[in-house]
Amino acid sequence: MTSQATKQIRLTPEGFERLQKTLLQEQNRLAEATRILQEQMETSADNEDTGLEDAKREKMNIEARIDELEDTLSRATIIAEHENEGRVELGALVTLIIDATKKEMRVQVVSAPEAAVLGGSLPRISEDSPVGKELMGRKKGDAFVVNLDNGKQMKYKVKTIEY
Template identity: 35%
Template sequence: MVDKVPMTPSGFKKLQEELRMRQQEERPRIIEAISEARAHGDLSENAEYHAAKEAQSHNEGRITELEDLLARAEVIDLTKMSGDTVKFGATVKIVDEDTEEEKTYQIVGDQEADVKDGRISISSPISRALIGKSVGDSIEVNAPGGSKAYEILAINWG
């Protein structure tokens, strides 16, 4: 059984663009660097050659990873999402019950998560605590710095 990877349409598009860039721009550039370094002669002491081969290995590994993720992607159309409980794709406004600090997060796939942009992974502790809850509910999250309590202020879609 192949595990599906949930993601938003924008996250899917970003991964497709990275794959295209790595295959059509990065791969030819690295191949050129390898052949240029080969022309310098003795490969055993050629730092440029070894650096280019290492870059090639890294790039090909990421291409394989991207192809796998895109093949297993389950793109979830957020325009069709609605409801009163938190689930994948929801944008949730919460307030820290101790500091009264408000935060807004969108729950997205693992590959799309970027806390600075307000996107948190579906598998993060805070997302797991939010899933299935409604406005007004309190959640407790065991964070590395200790336990934190939040109240859900709003749930938005799209």
């Protein structure tokens, strides 16, 4: 077993709930895919049937997604306490000012598994993303630069931090 398999994943309460809802949706999709696969098997002729192969592949993809969600939820720790009050950490709601445009951007900093799940009212950025990495541990008023993949740089300033 790798260390990744036992590593705790920190989630906000909302993120944990979204992951649970996503798991339930995937389990419902699996039941439907299984039903479709059974129908395909009953109606397919002995010759190669692309519909049958597609149904098998879809069922396998859903099963893999369910395994991934169950693994994430089993390793989840819900963020309750904020150890570094006044500094950006997981779960923080941060208002950033984009230096080039002076526009504000409000985001929530979350773990990668939580950032990947759709839903919620605020844009979420992963602590593993370029902006997320630079943002972690910052305090109100801090300015920072993010190097983008295309070689450009973006400057941000932390306007507010809430929990």
